[in-house]
Amino acid sequence: MTTLSITGGQVLLPDGTVTRADVLVDQDSGEILETGADLEGDATLDAADSLVTPGFVNGHCHVAMTLLRGAADDKPLDAWLQEDIWPVEAELTPEDVRAGAELGILEMIKGGVTAFSDMYFHVPEIATAVEKAGVRAVLGHTAITIGKDEADARADMEESLAVATDLDGAADGRISTTFQPHSLTTVGEEYLREYVPRAREVGLPIHFHANETTNEVDPIVEEHGVRPLEYARDVGLLEAEDFVAHGVHVDGTEIDLLSETGASVIHCPASNMKLASGMAPVQRLREAGVTVGLGTDGAASNNDLSLLDEGRDAAMIGKLAAEDASAVPADAVVEMLTQGSADAMGLPVGRLEAGAPADLAVIDLERPHLTPAHDLVSHLVYAAAASDVRHTVCDGQVLMRDREVTTLEEDAVLERASEAATQLFERAEG
Ligand SMILES: N[C@@H](CCSC[C@H]1O[C@@H](n2cnc3c(=O)[nH]cnc32)[C@H](O)[C@@H]1O)C(=O)O
Ligand SMILES: [Zn+2]
Incomplete structure (x- = not known):
């Protein structure tokens, strides 16, 4: 078993409360093993000053x-x-x-x-x-x-x-x-x-x-x-x-x-x-x-x-x-x-708890528009933006680490899409 620990953050639990905890993930099964204090994994994803939410x-x-x-x-x-x-x-x-x-x-x-x-x-x-x-x-x-x-x-x-x-x-x-x-x-x-x-x-x-x-x-x-x-x-x-x-x-x-x-x-x-x-x-x-x-x-x-x-x-x-x-x-x-x-x-996701698929997002809270932190649920809805997301994990795999997407090559994707869009509209107007 290969494990990943998302450490040092605050975690949004299924009942809507937020608590300080680490999240330990089994990367082979893609499931969350545990949320709790001081959980060590083979690899680590830093969530200090961050909120860990379900994806x-x-x-x-x-x-x-x-x-x-x-x-x-x-x-x-x-x-x-x-x-x-x-x-x-x-x-x-x-x-x-x-x-x-x-x-x-x-x-x-x-x-x-x-x-x-x-x-x-x-x-x-x-x-x-x-x-x-x-x-x-x-x-x-x-x-x-x-x-x-x-x-x-x-x-x-x-x-x-x-x-x-x-x-x-x-x-x-x-x-x-x-x-x-x-x-x-x-x-x-x-x-x-x-x-x-x-x-x-x-x-x-x-x-x-x-x-x-x-x-x-x-x-x-x-x-x-x-x-x-x-x-x-x-x-x-x-x-x-x-x-x-x-x-x-x-x-x-x-x-x-x-x-x-x-x-x-x-x-x-x-x-x-x-x-x-x-x-x-x-x-x-x-x-x-x-x-x-x-x-x-x-x-x-x-x-x-x-x-x-x-x-x-x-x-x-x-x-x-x-x-x-x-x-x-x-x-x-x-x-x-x-x-x-x-x-x-019909997906068994959306909840950070043991046994659930490890699909999650880590949101950077050290931001002017997220300060002070009276209520993180409020922040998530009323103040946070997509660009505040630090890491994204799906099925136990890290898809983005420190805003760097690991599975797609960002520059190439943008270039291909721009090119395809240009030619598409030329055809449509032609
Ligand atoms: N096989 C179909 C294609 C349908 S794809 C789904 C369609 O939903 C369209 N669509 C996007 N947003 C909406 C919406 O809000 N309401 C209804 N249709 C939408 C979208 O542009 C796309 O054409 C055909 O023969 O045309
Ligand atoms: Zn639609």
Whole structure:
């Protein structure tokens, strides 16, 4: 057994309290052996003047969209997707997706994110990037049927099933998968009725976008006479292992439905604000017992992949939405960006305790904006930034030490992504 001790820091425990302790990790099994005083390991990671937290978990992302970062801003969802994003995405090659995924994963490692859930295409390229970078991911191929003939629509749905089946368990088990109808309005009812049961037969959880904007809710209510999540349930979605991205415009009936089924919501506050989609009722969802995680969405609607930023945004917009400054408090946010996302995604991470996977981030507290240190949970949500992360560890392996990423070559990743983005936009505009 090879062990790693993360020493001299303060540790954020699963119950939300902070205590001075070392963390001892078995690097062979990738598990935490113990948290406590004076733990010696074969190797050491210094956490003096630092906070050791569970790695942050990004519950909803389109990681390769880093290539589209800053290319189309200041528009609502429909126009943004149809006029700007989809025409460029049509030109994306597998190599582009690989370059964008490596860039996104690099950014996430530098921000203490150790796991993410992704919706995209050319997924084997994303899996290769995940494997190399050493993070954990829940991947899948996202299928859309609107605007396609039947053969193309079917091929996309089949690919979503096939990719999820093939890649489950890849990268030594760090990759798991979901079946992914893009949303309730971009996949036709007949396809949902046929393919959702097929995903169930092979035991796949389902990740989809829902109730993101009123433009997406209204047509469903008009056509089916029920709320979108009632329709989702009717076509077999919303099992306990499923999770929906956004859940902005959900009414009381839908909140009850989520809490009865055990399906989770991934809240993406930055994307919701930037696209002016609306304010998710996060406090009400949590009070109803719904599992809520946090996600960045893609870098083109955020425009970064920092979960710490997302945490602060969640607290801020959660208070505005509830018109209550005590709503969505710091401890709730910390839970959402660790355990909440992890539970939604079906991963046993998000908790620093013996037996749990050793996925963690070490945050430098010796910073002007983190001084004085009255309350480290408050700091994590309201003051810390991705650039405060010193070390990142996933599955017991050190992915970043003193801000140096060990698994990806930072300069080369940046160069490849810039080059791919330049050529992509030349093709799209050509
Ligand atoms: N196979 C599909 C590709 C879908 S990938 C997932 C899609 O979600 C898109 N996307 C990114 N952010 C959002 C969002 O907030 N809501 C809905 N879709 C989004 C993203 O641009 C990408 O096109 C096809 O045939 O087009
Ligand atoms: Zn999305």
